[in-house]
Amino acid sequence: MNITKQVVLASAVTLLSSIATTAMADGEALYKAKTCWSCHGKDAKTPIIPIYPILAGQNKDYALNQMKDIKSGARNNGQTAAMQGVMGLVNDAEMAEIAEWLSTLK
Amino acid sequence: MKKLTTIATVLTFIGVSFSATTIAGGQVKDVKDWNTGEGEQSVAMKLAPNRENGIEVYEVCSACHLLEGWGMDNGTFPQLAGQHKNVLIKQLADIRALNRDNPTMYPFALPESIGDEQAIADVTDYIAKLPMNPNNGKGEGNNLALGQKLYKDNCVQCHMENGEGDQEKFYPKIQGQHYAYMLRQFEWIRDGKRRNANPDMVKQIAGFNDDDMKAVIDFVSRIPVPKSDVAPVGWINPDYD
Numbered sequence: 558m559n560i561t562k563q564v565v566l567a568s569a570v571t572l573l574s575s576i577a578t579t580a581m582a583d584g585e586a587l588y589k590a591k592t593c594w595s596c597h598g599k600d601a602k603t604p605i606i607p608i609y610p611i612l613a614g615q616n617k618d619y620a621l622n623q624m625k626d627i628k629s630g631a632r633n634n635g636q637t638a639a640m641q642g643v644m645g646l647v648n649d650a651e652m653a654e655i656a657e658w659l660s661t662l663k
Numbered sequence: 664m665k666k667l668t669t670i671a672t673v674l675t676f677i678g679v680s681f682s683a684t685t686i687a688g689g690q691v692k693d694v695k696d697w698n699t700g701e702g703e704q705s706v707a708m709k710l711a712p713n714r715e716n717g718i719e720v721y722e723v724c725s726a727c728h729l730l731e732g733w734g735m736d737n738g739t740f741p742q743l744a745g746q747h748k749n750v751l752i753k754q755l756a757d758i759r760a761l762n763r764d765n766p767t768m769y770p771f772a773l774p775e776s777i778g779d780e781q782a783i784a785d786v787t788d789y790i791a792k793l794p795m796n797p798n799n800g801k802g803e804g805n806n807l808a809l810g811q812k813l814y815k816d817n818c819v820q821c822h823m824e825n826g827e828g829d830q831e832k833f834y835p836k837i838q839g840q841h842y843a844y845m846l847r848q849f850e851w852i853r854d855g856k857r858r859n860a861n862p863d864m865v866k867q868i869a870g871f872n873d874d875d876m877k878a879v880i881d882f883v884s885r886i887p888v889p890k891s892d893v894a895p896v897g898w899i900n901p902d903y904d
Binding site: 592594595596605606609636638639640642643645646 | 737739
């Protein structure tokens with residue numbers, strides 16, 4: 558590997574990690590701005606009522622799929638009526654960022 | 664926020680009530696049954712409000728309605744600031760009594776979350792006195808002449824000339840409210856989904872098509888709110904730090 562390649566690779570790694578960091582920071586901000594925390598708790602593990610799920614550490618693909626399905630109405634059972642009304646606040650990219658951030662929580 | 668964390672056990676019957684309410688009865692049919700004042704409503708209306716507790720209770724509500732009580736201009740959550748106290752009491756009591764379906768708000772409205780009738784008196788008095796949003800959500804503005812005509816012909820008798828509503832009659836203030844929120848409620852009232860709607864209104868708007876509905880709500884969303892009731896742009900509620 559020559560110097561140029563190493564520089565390019567290093568830059569790419571830096572860029573990617575900064576994108577990842579941004580996404581995580583955005584996910585955290587979105588989790589509050591889109592009122593997710595109102596029901597699921599500021600730490601994503603103290604929901605307002607016990608039958609609402611703990612989200613901290615949830616698999617990101619699972620969380621994203623639930624969000625998408627609740628938004629579209631494909632999933633409409635259980636407590637989803639409480640959440641469906643607020644899903645107009647988030648688009649696909651924002652849902653992905655929130656799911657990503659949730660998956661990083663312990 | 665203390666109270667939020669002390670809600671240890673609201674049982675799973677809530678899940679049952681959710682499904683039950685979606686199946687449960689339709690709208691109030693007779694106007695004499697619309698506002699009986701039964702239950703918590705009449706109790707809360709007689710209690711002297713405590714401002715400090717109102718501030719504490721409102722923190723629960725602010726998780727969605729925001730600390731200023733301004734809601735969201737996309738209409739997901741309505742503005743509460745400046746609403747008539749009687750209207751707030753009736754709607755909160757109706758939601759708690761499952762006379763108005765609001766699954767998103769329901770757990771927050773429960774006695775376990777905010778307290779008893781005294782808490783209702785305290786928080787509604789506090790909210791009614793908050794200054795209103797200077798930038799409420801508006802419609803597209805493309806059919807306002809029709810909206811104005813429809814408003815004059817159908818709405819002024821109860822909601823008044825400028826959407827002031829009527830505290831004594833429990834008619835909501837609609838001036839300054841977000842367009843998308845009003846549109847949703849209007850549609851639910853017309854189509855029978857808003858169960859505690861005033862039957863006189865349901866009859867009055869039965870002939871509105873979707874374009875009429877958008878036009879009249881757009882007009883309402885642009886009615887100016889008196890300057891004395893509006894907060895400066897960027898106002899932050901000083902009761903919270």
